[in-house]
Amino acid sequence: MEILLPLLVALPLGVAFGIVILAHVPALRRATGVLAAAAVLANLVIAVRIFNLPSMAFHVGGWGGGKTLGIELVCDGLAKVMLVTVNFIAFVAIVFAGPYMRRFTKLWLFQSLFLLMTGAMNAVVLAGDLFNLFVFIEVAAIASYALVAFGTEAEELEAAFKYLVLGTVGSAFILLGVAILYSLTGQLNMAKVAQGLTVIGSGPAVLLAAAALIGGLALKAAMVPFHAWLPDAHPSAPAPISAMLSGLLIKTSGIYALARIVFNVLGPTTQYAYILIILGAASMVIGMFLALGQWDFKRLLAYSSISQAGYIVLALGAAAYLVATGGETWVAKLCLFGAFFHLFNHAAFKSLLFLSSGAIEQQAGTRQLREMGGLVRTMPVTSFCCRVGALSISGVPPFSGFFSKLVIIISLALAARTSDNPALMYTLCAIAVGVAVGTLLMYIKVQRYALEGPQAAAGAEVKEAPVLMCAALVILAIVCLGAGVALLGFREYIFDPVSGALLGALR
Amino acid sequence: MSIAIYILTFAVLLVGLYAVVAKKNIIKIIVGILVIDYAVNMLLVLIGYRSGGAAPILDKGLEKEKAVAELAKTGVDPLPQAMVLTSIVIGLGLTALMVALAVRLYQKYGTFDMGRIRGLKG
Numbered sequence: 001m002e003i004l005l006p007l008l009v010a011l012p013l014g015v016a017f018g019i020v021i022l023a024h025v026p027a028l029r030r031a032t033g034v035l036a037a038a039a040v041l042a043n044l045v046i047a048v049r050i051f052n053l054p055s056m057a058f059h060v061g062g063w064g065g066g067k068t069l070g071i072e073l074v075c076d077g078l079a080k081v082m083l084v085t086v087n088f089i090a091f092v093a094i095v096f097a098g099p100y101m102r103r104f105t106k107l108w109l110f111q112s113l114f115l116l117m118t119g120a121m122n123a124v125v126l127a128g129d130l131f132n133l134f135v136f137i138e139v140a141a142i143a144s145y146a147l148v149a150f151g152t153e154a155e156e157l158e159a160a161f162k163y164l165v166l167g168t169v170g171s172a173f174i175l176l177g178v179a180i181l182y183s184l185t186g187q188l189n190m191a192k193v194a195q196g197l198t199v200i201g202s203g204p205a206v207l208l209a210a211a212a213l214i215g216g217l218a219l220k221a222a223m224v225p226f227h228a229w230l231p232d233a234h235p236s237a238p239a240p241i242s243a244m245l246s247g248l249l250i251k252t253s254g255i256y257a258l259a260r261i262v263f264n265v266l267g268p269t270t271q272y273a274y275i276l277i278i279l280g281a282a283s284m285v286i287g288m289f290l291a292l293g294q295w296d297f298k299r300l301l302a303y304s305s306i307s308q309a310g311y312i313v314l315a316l317g318a319a320a321y322l323v324a325t326g327g328e329t330w331v332a333k334l335c336l337f338g339a340f341f342h343l344f345n346h347a348a349f350k351s352l353l354f355l356s357s358g359a360i361e362q363q364a365g366t367r368q369l370r371e372m373g374g375l376v377r378t379m380p381v382t383s384f385c386c387r388v389g390a391l392s393i394s395g396v397p398p399f400s401g402f403f404s405k406l407v408i409i410i411s412l413a414l415a416a417r418t419s420d421n422p423a424l425m426y427t428l429c430a431i432a433v434g435v436a437v438g439t440l441l442m443y444i445k446v447q448r449y450a451l452e453g454p455q456a457a458a459g460a461e462v463k464e465a466p467v468l469m470c471a472a473l474v475i476l477a478i479v480c481l482g483a484g485v486a487l488l489g490f491r492e493y494i495f496d497p498v499s500g501a502l503l504g505a506l507r
Numbered sequence: 508m509s510i511a512i513y514i515l516t517f518a519v520l521l522v523g524l525y526a527v528v529a530k531k532n533i534i535k536i537i538v539g540i541l542v543i544d545y546a547v548n549m550l551l552v553l554i555g556y557r558s559g560g561a562a563p564i565l566d567k568g569l570e571k572e573k574a575v576a577e578l579a580k581t582g583v584d585p586l587p588q589a590m591v592l593t594s595i596v597i598g599l600g601l602t603a604l605m606v607a608l609a610v611r612l613y614q615k616y617g618t619f620d621m622g623r624i625r626g627l628k629g
Contacts, residue, residue, distance in 0.1 A: 131590055135593060135597070138597050142597075142600055142601060142604060145608075146604060149611075153615075154615040157611050157615060158624055160608055161605075164601075164604065165527060165536055165540065168540050168543075168544075168601055169540070169543060172544060172546075172547050175547045176516075176520075176547050179550050179551050179554060179587075179590075180550075182554065182586075183509075183554040186584075188586070205513075208513075
């Protein structure tokens with residue numbers, strides 16, 4: 001079944017370029033949208049199929065075995081969870097894009113870039129060697145630069161240019177780190193580089209490589225000192241792309257790659273753990289305060305993405321700290337469970353919120369919260385789904401966000417009781433609780449101004465969004481409602497392999 | 508030797524970073540990014556450098572053991588060159604996209620000055 005792994009990458013890439021050809025055949029021009037959605041659906045089916053199979057690796061071109069220089073696609077417990085997340089959100093986003101993108105021209109370009117980005121994200125998740133990781137981070141990033149500028153309005157071009165400049169600098173640093181690691185170990189395969197590094201120990205060159213890699217990947221993940229591009233780029237893109245960028249791209253090419261590099265390649269030490277903890281805590285707090293002051297719905301969501309991504313990185317940092325200082329392994333596992341549980345949940349509810357903001361923008365013609373008002377009466381389905389997403393992200397009990405935040409907070413509290421630095425862990429725990437309250441405030445504001453309140457002047461003739469858009473929203477709302485309890489029940493089945501994949505190399 | 512290539516790379520990289528951070532003109536920013544790219548590519552090429560090196564191809568004219576021994580003595584590491592080629596191609600795509608964006612920005616704003624392109628704030 002290893003043949004399924006390259007298919008996850010090759011299928012979207014092939015269809016992406018096929019669409020460009022189809023678009024120039026007059027008879028088939030209308031079929032491109034359906035074809036793109038079918039390709040993503042096929043990927044989702046493959047990802048779900050792979051989920052039940054044991055971990056496996058595919059050596060591209062048969063360069064496996066003793067040779068270590070070939071491209072290797074590795075599918076372990078962590079990659080499986082990420083694959084399902086990526087392809088599920090991508091499918092919902094492309095269903096939503098059907099009616100939403102009608103106001104744009106050259107839709108085939110959008111579909112082609114969308115598939116390029118999805119395929120590249122699958123490849124990032126499967127990458128077993130550092131250079132392949134870099135290449136596909138770049139492919140996904142280039143597709144996303146073009147997609148942010150897709151509307152080609154003045155502000156979109158400006159946001160895309162800022163994003164491109166910062167993203168490219170980040171990629172250059174990632175490549176610098178990969179080059180230094182290669183010159184030190186003579187290997188590119190992650191497992192072999194990790195073996196090589198245990199022999200070398202940590203010299204100044206390793207630290208330089210680590211700094212370049214963590215800095216570059218933190219820029220891709222929009223952690224706080226490097227976040228300046230995100231609030232411009234994510235709201236400027238069309239809504240399905242905003243959902244993809246905030247829901248998936250910062251996670252796959254940022255957080256996932258960061259977790260792989262720190263846990264599987266460099267090996268967690270207290271230095272790296274402190275860096276992750278500081279990045280995460282700063283992102284949570286500063287992202288929350290910046291989001292509270294926003295009146296543009298999509299900008300608010302973008303800042304809140306920074307804050308929620310902070311939760312994931314904070315939990316990763318806490319796990320790295322526990323592993324590095326020889327703390328309890330089961331607490332470290334709980335931290336990782338919290339991190340990736342929150343990653344999945346955030347992908348679902350942030351996509352839901354961005355898609356509903358897109359539906360509102362299309363139907364009500366505004367992104368400003370003050371100009372909306374009373375949408376609960378004119379757009380009942382969208383409002384209901386938006387409300388589910390908002391309750392979920394603010395951590396209200398039956399919804400998924402509550403459970404993942406709870407797991408993160410409990411694991412931090414347990415870490416405080418078992419690790420050698422309780423003061424730090426209690427502080428982090430307090431920050432996590434405080435930011436959760438701030439998030440609740442932020443989304444009460446959204447509810448109050450967008451959905452409740454008096455009807456806006458222009459709002460009388462606002463209609464409900466088209467059926468396909470509502471369908472996409474309802475699917476995500478069901479996931480937000482059900483995933484919390486359901487995934488908690490399957491913790492051993494789904495998330496233990498995840499922590500096994502990250503911690504396995506250490507034992 | 509090994510310290511020298513890092514210092515050289517960093518000097519070039521910082522020149523590019525300075526242009527990206529301090530310059531307001533879009534074209535100068537693009538040139539800065541290219542300089543950063545070249546710095547990293549140069550590091551990759553220098554990692555693969557071997558004085559007196561030859562192409563890592565087995566000499567069919569010699570016996571097998573001799574050819575392998577010769578290769579071990581003079582052959583350069585081919586992998587950095589494969590990587591640098593990939594990286595250059597990615598850089599080409601990025602440059603094309605950057606320049607295209609710069610042209611569209613000029614059409615919209617009538618200037619290349621980032622200081623005057625300020626549609627977005629907050």
